[in-house]
Each structure stands twice: as structure tokens, then as C-alpha cells.
Amino acid sequence: MILDIRTILFFTSLNSCITGIGLMAASLSYSDSLRKSMYVMGRGSLLLMAGMLFVVLRESCVSPLFSITAANFFMLWGGGELYQALRIFDGGEPERRWTGTLAVLLTLVNVFFYVVFDILQVRLVVLSLGISVLAGLAGLKTLRSSSVPDSRVRITSSLSFWLLAFVFALRAGGTFFPDGNPAGIFENSVWQTFIYALASIGFTLMNFSFLLLCNDQFNHHLGQLALTDPLTGLFNRRAFTDMALREMACSSRSGEPLSLIMIDADGFKNINDTYGHAGGDRVLQHIAALIKEKVRPHDVVGRLGGDEFAVLLPGADHATALGVEERLVTAAMEYPAPFKEWKIPLEISAGSASLNLISPDFDDLLSRADDALYRAKGQRQ
Structure with a gap:
């Protein structure tokens, strides 16, 4: 079954918006690094949503050049926020300099391949690989997290990030095959329907698994509080x-x-x-x-x-x-x-x-x- 690509992208962005706002709202029930990491993860989802909306609005409400620039930048910035959220979750400080620089550089590359050489395939590969790398790093950070003792929760959450990384890597690799090499971004095909539907599932799983990760850490902290003297940190x-x-x-x-x-x-x-x-x-x-x-x-x-x-x-x-x-x-x-x-x-x-x-x-x-x-x-x- 082939669905309209604009429709899939619209509902994917709507889904990212709802789950992102849900994470930001849920963060109010937590404190310290958990609150901050959930807020950043929710913000990353909203930025990804904004990027996809600029794709949907292309040629209808905004110019193609503005659409390409905004879509690339917001999606790459949102992908960087996913990684930053995991750094904060694990007790580290955000390192936005390199993720921000990556978002700007890859956006400029894609603008170049629209203005100077109008090659859609290159733009798809650059954007898809950028998000794939950022989601993969977030998955690796999740798996190595020292803040969650339950390895099953870490593995489940990391798999959701790696699913997203796999989907965008597949989107990049698919451009080298006839069915995955569309003449236009909104060309309705089985390949594009499959990829964007899978991406929608990936975004949903990512946010809900991160909420599961935060909940597990919160429960672990509650267990520690029951065993620990709050003043000295020793056993009670x-x-x-x-x-x-x-x-x-x-x-x-x-x-x-x-x-x-x-x-x-x-x-x-x-x-x-x-x-x-x-x-x-x-x-x-x-x-x-x-x-x-x-x-x-x-x-x-x-x-x-x-x-x-x-x-x-x-x-x-x-x-x-x-x-x-x-x-x-x-x-x-x-x-x-x-x-x-x-x-x-x-x-x-x-x-x-x-x-x-x-x-x-x-x-x-x-x-x-x-x-x-x-x-x-x-x-x-």
C-alpha cells in the first residue's frame, strides 16, 4: 500500500510534537539532571518536528530554498539534542559546540547542492547520514550509561535509538537503488512509504523508551534513598x-x-x-x-x-x-x-x-x- 508522502511526514511531525511536549511536561515531575535531560529530549523531538514541517510546507507556504535550509538545520539540530539529552542524563555537561557546528556545516552542504548543483540524492544522503550518526551516538551513550543499573532497560532504550539510526542509514543507502532514488522528495513509492512510516515508529519508540529509562533511574534513586543516610551518603x-x-x-x-x-x-x-x-x-x-x-x-x-x-x-x-x-x-x-x-x-x-x-x-x-x-x-x- 502506498500512502501520500506529505501525509506521512505530516503525521510523523505531529507525533514527534505530541511525544516531545509529553516529555517536556513529564519532566516537571522529576528533578535535577532527569528534569533537564527530559526537557532537552523533548526539545529535540520538537526541533525534528519543525524540520519535517518545513519539508511538508515546501512549495506550498515557503520557498524551496528556505524550506531546504530550515528543514536541514532543525532536523540536524534536533538530532544533536538527542545526544545531548543522553549526556545530561548520565551526569555529564552538554557539548553543543560540535553538534551545533555539525548541523550548520551539513546544512550549508545541502544548500550548496541545491543552489549550485541541484542533486536531491546528495542532499538525502547528507541529511540522513547526519541524523543516523547522531541517533547512533545517543544509542551508544544509552547502552554505556552508568546511571541505570538494569541492563535490560538500557538495551531496550538503546535499540530504539539504533532503530532510528538504521532507518536514516537505510534512507541514505537506498538512494543508490532505483526504487530508493526518487525524482522528488514527495514522490509516492513503496520505498518512501516504508522508510517514512518506519521513521515515525522510530521517533515514537525513542521518546517512550527514554521515558522508561528516566523512570528506571528515578526508581533506582528512590531505592537508594531508602538505604542511604541523606546527609553523609553512607548506609543508614x-x-x-x-x-x-x-x-x-x-x-x-x-x-x-x-x-x-x-x-x-x-x-x-x-x-x-x-x-x-x-x-x-x-x-x-x-x-x-x-x-x-x-x-x-x-x-x-x-x-x-x-x-x-x-x-x-x-x-x-x-x-x-x-x-x-x-x-x-x-x-x-x-x-x-x-x-x-x-x-x-x-x-x-x-x-x-x-x-x-x-x-x-x-x-x-x-x-x-x-x-x-x-x-x-x-x-x-
Whole structure:
């Protein structure tokens, strides 16, 4: 079945407009990089829509030269925004200099091949390959994204960008075959009907799969918030307890030692009274950073509440834990917490205990480490 090409292009642009506006509206429900990336993706869809509309309006409302210039520039600019949206989504900064330059250069090339050498096939190849490259880069960026842990969501979303890249690459390659080498852009043929209908599907899948990608990242963030202390970024008490129980089960099976260190900031009330709660928060963040820096990457660090921290040391016996204790106490004294124009002096107390492998019990381990902490705190006073 052969459909009118203008009709297909019109409904494709209308579809891009609706899904683009939908993405921009949905972005209001999100925050930070998600909101910005969704807004840029929606804007890219609107720019692509504008480019296709200029194609549809050619020779009816606007001159051919203006139509070619505007259509090429807006479609290539929109394709560049797809890639920029994925950069922002993954926590990067937009790099519009090179995508903008590409849009301008390829537009000028196509204007040249209209004004000087009126060769439709060249213009189709240049525009199609430009969009194909930009959509392919967006698909690659999606697949490599470190912001979404679910590989199935990444693969699904990247496939939608690669489908769009494939369609435009097919449009470029098809110009070298008789059926794909039209005398005019609006010539009704099976080939053009197939290509532009497939492009319409590709645009729809691209926007909806990107929304799926953003939703997955948002859900991942919600899951992280349920496990993380918002001030320090460490595990909260619930998550730390769950991790400790898992590590204890592993130690019981393997016979490997396991130790727990409890840490408390000395004189924290005085810090709050002197520097205010903002100063106290800064101290807690500083202590958390010091602990993370001084322990091993696979050690588990949590904030149990207030100024109380805990470190779980898989594979470490009590002697090793005492060495880590000493390292942490020394580091706190050597590195005061920066706050505004001040350096807030720090002292911490620490106590440790090792897991009883014969009768492993988390409450017992926590209680013995807590007793050691308060003995250390009493000695410091």
C-alpha cells in the first residue's frame, strides 16, 4: 500500500510534537539532571518536528530554498539534542559546540547542492547520514550509561535509538537503488512509504523508551534513598544491619573473621552549640569522608544515627580492627573539618569487637563493640 508522502511526514511531525511536549511536561515531575535531560529530549523531538514541517510546507507556504535550509538545520539540530539529552542524563555537561557546528556545516552542504548543483540524492544522503550518526551516538551513550543499573532497560532504550539510526542509514543507502532514488522528495513509492512510516515508529519508540529509562533511574534513586543516610551518603542503620547480617552469614560459612568498629564524635553537642547545626552537619560529613578514605573499598560503612558511625570489616580479626581504629582516631585529629572560614577541630572515639564464629549474633557483636567504644570514650575524658 502506498500512502501520500506529505501525509506521512505530516503525521510523523505531529507525533514527534505530541511525544516531545509529553516529555517536556513529564519532566516537571522529576528533578535535577532527569528534569533537564527530559526537557532537552523533548526539545529535540520538537526541533525534528519543525524540520519535517518545513519539508511538508515546501512549495506550498515557503520557498524551496528556505524550506531546504530550515528543514536541514532543525532536523540536524534536533538530532544533536538527542545526544545531548543522553549526556545530561548520565551526569555529564552538554557539548553543543560540535553538534551545533555539525548541523550548520551539513546544512550549508545541502544548500550548496541545491543552489549550485541541484542533486536531491546528495542532499538525502547528507541529511540522513547526519541524523543516523547522531541517533547512533545517543544509542551508544544509552547502552554505556552508568546511571541505570538494569541492563535490560538500557538495551531496550538503546535499540530504539539504533532503530532510528538504521532507518536514516537505510534512507541514505537506498538512494543508490532505483526504487530508493526518487525524482522528488514527495514522490509516492513503496520505498518512501516504508522508510517514512518506519521513521515515525522510530521517533515514537525513542521518546517512550527514554521515558522508561528516566523512570528506571528515578526508581533506582528512590531505592537508594531508602538505604542511604541523606546527609553523609553512607548506609543508614537499616541497610547497615542488613549488610552486616549477610556478611556474618558468609563468615559463618567460610570461617573467615569479621570485626565491627563503632565510632562516636567527642563533644559533638559543643560543636553544634558553637557552630550551629550547619557546622555540626559539616562535621558529620567530614567524619564520614575520613572513614571512607581510611578503610578498604569492600568494608561496609554506615551512620547508625546522630554522631554514631559503624564500620564492618569482613576478613579482619580483632588486631586488624584495632589498627583501623587507631588510624581513624589519628586522622580525625590531623584533619579538622573545614566550615566557612573556620577549621573545626575533631576528636573521635572508637571501639571494636570480633564476631564469635561459633555462635554468631549481631546484637551481641554490636553490644560488645559499643561497650569498647564507651570504654575508649571514658579513657579520653
